[in-house]
Amino acid sequence: MIRVMTIEDYDEVFTLWNSIQGFAIRSIDDSREGVARFLRRNPTTSCVYIKDGKIVGAILCGHDGRQGSFYHVCVDKDYRRHHIGHKMVDFCIEALKKEYISKVSLNAFVINEAGNAFWTKMGWKIREDLNEYDYIINMNNRNVVIGDKEIGKERNAS
Numbered sequence: 708m709i710r711v712m713t714i715e716d717y718d719e720v721f722t723l724w725n726s727i728q729g730f731a732i733r734s735i736d737d738s739r740e741g742v743a744r745f746l747r748r749n750p751t752t753s754c755v756y757i758k759d760g761k762i763v764g765a766i767l768c769g770h771d772g773r774q775g776s777f778y779h780v781c782v783d784k785d786y787r788r789h790h791i792g793h794k795m796v797d798f799c800i801e802a803l804k805k806e807y808i809s810k811v812s813l814n815a816f817v818i819n820e821a822g823n824a825f826w827t828k829m830g831w832k833i834r835e836d837l838n839e840y841d842y843i844i845n846m847n848n849r850n851v852v853i854g855d856k857e858i859g860k861e862r863n864a865s
């Protein structure tokens with residue numbers, strides 16, 4: 708069953724994120740307050756997938772009035788390859804369509820073979836014609852990579 712994610716799902720979703728090897732979790736953006744702020748701005752577009760009485764997949768999805776963004780697309784490793792990821796992506800795209808959004812994008816680490824294979828299969832295109840620029844506004848928004856050899860060591864790079 709898929710439904711819209713609410714802040715009441717936070718603890719379960721946060722536990723799921725922390726089980727995903729290679730995920731980069733940010734101390735401010737992914738805190739309860741950060742996610743609550745995101746969901747207040749985007750109350751209808753993020754989702755959770757529930758199976759066996761628990762949350763086994765989630766997507767944080769929002770838009771800025773022009774373009775949609777996906778963050779932390781994930782499925783519990785015991786539930787992968789059952790098209791849960793595919794169904795969640797479709798759910799979020801339908802929600803964005805209702806908000807008159809015409810395009811959605813996301814970042815995938817280059818070394819994430821499974822993730823990149825998934826997006827290619829979903830029909831998403833890699834942009835080869837542009838460079839992505841970041842500017843860090845708040846250095847306190849620390850980044851921790853789950854399952855990194857240096858897990859626990861906070862990093863600002865993504």
Ligand SMILES: CC(C)(COP(=O)(O)OP(=O)(O)OC[C@H]1O[C@@H](n2cnc3c(N)ncnc32)[C@H](O)[C@@H]1OP(=O)(O)O)[C@@H](O)C(=O)NCCC(=O)NCCS
Binds near residue numbers: 780781786788824825
């Ligand atoms: C990427 C992820 C969300 C896919 O979820 P999923 O529910 O297993 O994906 P689906 O079952 O919907 O896969 C749809 C199709 O994508 C492709 N695909 C999915 N996982 C794949 C993998 N590991 N290797 C190759 N192709 C893959 C397949 O073609 C699959 O269809 P098929 O099983 O009928 O062949 C999941 O593997 C995951 O949570 N990975 C860790 C987090 C992550 O990397 N997220 C993406 C960040 S950008």
